[in-house]
Amino acid sequence: MKAYKFRLYPSSEQEKKLNKQIELCRQLYNSFIIERRYAYREQKKSLTYNYQQNEIPELKNTFVEYKGVHSQVLQDVAQRVNRAYKNFFRRNNEKKEGKRQKAGFPRLKGKGQYKSLTYPQSGFLILENGQLELSKIGIIRMFQHREINGDIKTLNISTDKTGKWYASFSVEQENLPVVVPLPFINEPTENTIGADVGLLHLITFSDGTVIDPPKFLRKGEKSIGKAQKNLSQKKKGSSNRNKSKIILSKRHKKVKNQREDFAHKLSKNIVDNNDVIVFENLNVKGMVKNHRLAKSIADASWNTLVQYTTYKAESAGKEVVLVDPRNTSKTCSCCGHIKDDLKLSQRIFVCNNCGYKIDRDLNAAINIHNKGLEKVGRGTPEFTPVEIGALPERATPVSEAGSPRF
Ligand SMILES: [Zn+2]
Structure with missing residues (x-):
């Protein structure tokens, strides 16, 4: 720029x-x-x-x-x-x-x-x-x-x-000569982020921002439910039943498109604003057993999101890191102490060792972020304060009215 x-x-x-x-x-x-x-x-x-x-x-x-x-x-x-x-x-x-x-x-x-x-x-x-x-x-x-x-x-x-x-x-500017920084000069500052999938919020990022499940997906699911009920009430072989079938398949298709669209916009935004992105390596099949979580995962098309983010990051020369989700919720992001137990209902993480108090999802996101940076050998990222308003920065893509904005 x-x-x-x-x-x-x-x-x-x-x-x-x-x-x-x-x-x-x-x-x-x-x-x-x-x-x-x-x-x-x-x-x-x-x-x-x-x-x-x-x-x-x-x-x-x-x-x-x-x-x-x-x-x-x-x-x-x-x-x-x-x-x-x-x-x-x-x-x-x-x-x-x-x-x-x-x-x-x-x-x-x-x-x-x-x-x-x-x-x-x-x-x-x-x-x-x-x-x-x-x-x-x-x-x-x-x-x-x-x-x-x-x-x-x-x-x-x-x-x-x-x-x-x-x-x-x-x-x-495109096609500019590549500038290789000299080794003894400070490395360029990277934006790195960790993401946690949760129950209360769809995603909590390690910088404290949260993404909630878009309402239109819930609405879409309701309309599918209605269409299914409608279909079940029609006589087999009747022309009304055929009409209902068409309506149902149209609604399925609409929701599927909306999900993909959402995943595209969200992944683009994540990649535009970060150089290293850390996700949990979730075995989604295993997690679907938990009903409430299953809904969030299905809504987000979590897998799709990780995939889209990965390929967008690759083509932008950025990095996606997957880390083992073990203990990311139970570890204190302040002192590293691991709690024996953390119930799903506990929204606030309180450390028994150092007394640190933090939103549970944010705590997990910070741990995921740290694990990822360790994995790629970045350690703790350096931070340079940015003066707000001094220079226009990258814009967030804004979509047409009615669709999700990311
Ligand atoms: Zn602690």
Whole structure:
């Protein structure tokens, strides 16, 4: 990724619009942070990017001024909050390892601390005369002092203290010479993650994010159940029975497609954002005996997800590691002590040895992550703090309305 930064010359009216939008985004950012804090404090729930992003359409209906902001710009606000939390969880892990003093909880942003808008994929166009067209803002004069080479991925519109405006294009460049880092220079920082399949949440990642089973799959299963019942009530050989059969097979097919689609989107997102991904090597056949878990696994097409992630990782030059699931739930991720017993109903892991308290799934995900890194000889990953909002980062793919968003 390479960034091209050009000066913008908005008219005073456009400047007003830009400032208004930045202010709306700042308020939204703070609302998302408050919502996450509240959910965690009151319900011990970690909200996902997905969850908050799905609230945007309703927000627009309640606070109509948000209709004046491009929807991807609003989604990017949810993405920034998500990144702030991911970074916090990472820092928190570091704190546990004694590498730093404070974890730095994600903070609310005051006026002047939120200075940019990001268009993650669309909503902007560079016109032939060098002007920049922004959705919901208009055509802005831009001083493009050099050619952009490569594919534009995101656009960040920002302002500085002196009131100057800039457009930063983040560009993916292909066929660039491969740069081999010298051995004595720090190794490039890798993003690594571990994933745990659970009962409460479909997946809990070692950075604290969770993925819940999509509702549409449950709905689809209900509609299959209805169609099956309907079929059983029809007389054999009747034309109505044939019709019911067709309906049933259509619904089966629809759910199957939805599952695959879900697995594709989720695996793409995982691979886009990580270099090493650790899963448990689950014997799915063995686990299906547990009924509740079976449902989650079937919904997620867990196997499919691991397969899709593996081949996507391979083609992206990234790595999927499978580890032995033994004791991943029962081990304390803080001191390594193994508990004798941990009932499925116990949501919080409490260590008898060091007293560490943590969400059971998150504990397991951290153990899976550590096992995986040990297996590939990475040990504990190094962490470089990322300055939020400084440079537009990779965007999360966003699908059409109605389908799952990952
Ligand atoms: Zn412990």
